[in-house]
Amino acid sequence: MDRKSLDQIDVSCEPTEVAHDENLNSRVANTGKEGLNNCGSKAEAKLLLKMDLCLLPTVSLLYLFCFIDRANIGNARLAGFEKDIGLVGYDYNMVLSVFYISYILFEIPSNIMCKWCGPGWFISAISLGFGISSVGTAFVKNRVQVCAVRLLVIFEAGVLPGIAYYLISSRFYKRSELAFRLSLYIVMALLAGAFGGLLASVILLLDKFGGLTTWRMIFAIEGVVTITLAVAAFFGMTNRPQTARWLTENEKTWVEERIRAERIGARELLDKMDKTKLLRGVFNPVTLATSMIFMFDSITVQGLGFFAPTIIRSIYPDRTVIQQQLLTVPPYIVGRFFTLVIPLISWKIDRRQILMIVSTPLIIIGYIIFLASHVPKVRYAATFLVASTAFGIGPLSAAQVSANVVSDTARSSAIATVVMFSNIGGLISTWSFVPHDSPHFRIGNGLNLATATGMLVARSKCDWHIAVDEAGSCEKIYDGGG
Template sequence: MSTEIEKSPVEELEHAQEARGPVDENAAATDRYGASLFTFDSVAERKLRTKLDLFVIPTVALLYLFCFIDRANIGNARLAGLERDLKMTGKDDYNTLLSVFYISYIVFEIPSNLCCKLIGPGWWIPAISLCFGIVSILTAYVQDLGQACGVRFVLGMFEAGMLPGISYYLSRWYRRSELAFRLSLFLVMAPLAGAFGGLLASGILTLSHFGGLHQWRMIFAIEGIITSGLAVISFFTLTDRPETARWLTQEEKELAINRVKSERVAQRAVLDKIDRKKLWLGFSNPIILSSAFVFLFNNITIQGLAFFAPTIVATIYPTRTTVEKQLLTVPPYVVGALFTVVLPYMSWHTDKRQIFLILTTQLVIMGYIMFLASNDGTVRYVATFFLTSSCFCMGPLSNAQVAAQTVSDTSRSIAIGTNVMFGNMGGLVATWSYLSTDGPNYPIGNGLNLASACMILILTTLTLFWMEWDNKRRDKKDIDEELKGMSQKEIESLEWKHPAWRWRP
């Protein structure tokens, strides 16, 4: 009687490669025509993917939850008397306070992501999380608008690296088709922060005091302490890359590396050294720039909701108590969280992103038409559900699209940083979209958001047609002729200009 010994994932891989020899981290993963040189066992992949989901996602999701809460809780603090206590008498003082955050947030976006690549996400993400947790605590002690602006500027400086850093970090672990859903598992914390932040603020405000702090000051102090505690823990739970993961076997490490590398045309290393040409091609990539403008327009809505949802609800239900107004902001965000996961899940199984960007924009357009067409409180409250069910899912879809359209690790790091930087320019616009003089119906703010959604629909549709056109043009090229006379280093530096490259809609 013979016994069949089950093969490990690497043995399966080596057999599929017809005895190519040991897996070499610096070996080419594709041929000169862009075809993968690896064949993977689907069962081994599924087991590895489940393990990655359990060990990689939870830490970054929790950190991003409190990152967004520490940023958006100023809207809750506003309802609890922040403007009164800081003597913010100017009609635009609150908008100025919001804008200061975005100045540093935009400026430090790309530098932070390059630091993330150089230092490693396993150290960089926990470090900046600890810093903005401490800054959030310090916000509880500001005494006037000037001090508040200073603290918010520093907060933006540290928070700038979170969204691009985590997006880049996850691209080290997951395939192109898998990334949108995994990004959604941490970006879903943005709408959940709106829901959970409202609940948490309501609970905190029921306390008589916290130490020597009262009212809105307690919100910043307590939430900042929670953030700092999670950041310290993350130094031990966040693994930098597959090679350093103690919870992966050697076979699983090699499988994780080769899965990612097999989708990178002509690249020999998963984590390449920073190269000026690759940085430029990552920034100037036409699909990256298109996605960046889409994310810019999308963030006008997302950040506008984050900062002004409590104010908008207060104008719809002016007779409710402060705690009731905080609680009414929760249901739309819960619906938004659901859609933020469901649509990227569909994207994962279809390996499509652009079409979902096109479809979701139409719900945003519908929501703002309702805001502009009716003054009825119920209609306008229902409209917020249309907005949250669609605008939040564009974050994971947009960043996944950016990651899918880049080749090397270097170009991906700057491309994601560029996408998020443009997005936060939209956040800066959002801070001035809802002015007190425009209330209570805010036709200017709602009109601006409607125009932004329409621009997204136009941009995403035109980009889809261009990608298909350019892929057909590339199909006509002679790859051997295009690469003739080039060294391996020159071929690797071609990025999206490589003749074997195809856009992935």
């Protein structure tokens, strides 16, 4: 959408004047909410649409190709990656583990840098770095080299939490609007699974790309696309509403008032960094409880990303490599649909906990089928059950954490903590499907069944404590000193 079209999406209602004094919070509380409501839902819907069109396509495409660059090693494996590099035994799992160790260590520091530098250029810069490291993977010759390149995941360590912070810090969106907006870019992980397999199949039809062949083309071509998107993002992303060229002055003021109206306890939307606030964001009970749930979920989600082609090969060993690649696509399409629908429901009813609970039974059923059946079509159907709800827990988790901290600094560390735990789950997932456990992968399927059950129990127990304890120790809002 061009600038002229965006300018036509204007909000006609004049917002109340934004106060900048000690009485700001009370003034917004008394006039902001009523003023915004008086503007009407149509005007607010236009403002939301304008923000969605300007913010979400850029971050969604960046996350799509960063996730493709992360998971394309699974597609490369089918195309001879292990044989050409000389990987044997557990070497492949080791290569995956190196990725996650770097990722986990740099998660929180990266999001602190994101707040300090501003998410607009920081997210673009680290996406550029990760695209370059992906291209570098196309030239590796042995295990040591591929492990060294995978260490450069320090660039991508900040992409997911950085984008989440960019949106979740609610520089633009209210709490009730977050889960659905997060799903619109987190669903790119699902699209990456579907599109990644399709793209890898198309790439493998080429004879060569700049002298590179087979799996090396996958890393090179997909990395070049990421680099191109990152460069474009430098010119399109903005740090906050007040610097957005595509918002009018009235709209900028209204966006700020919308956020202030629901954050009465916060003195300022973008506060200065403080060690105490950072620690309170990390050790918020909601942050820790939700982090554990997200970690369990990520064992399944990341396992699907890395091992879906391997699982499909174990189900249909007689199919060609390209057919196996294409069979990984449909489960992700189904998952993408439900990943949008579940957060959409969350937005409309302004509830997250109950949806996290009802999402887990299908995952449990899917892995029970994997363990109980050896029939190819039945096992393939189980992948649809697992993918349908596993990915939707991510945006719900991030939105849940954001809704339970007040200061921007605490929010940045809380989001990074949740994503860090999710990648601890990713690290565990790299050892969930090991060679000696094929073709039925009882250890991996059993582990995922246990973690799905753990998610259900943990979320249910947390909500039970909330119901019986009015103090709500599990859901207590920490303002991070704000």
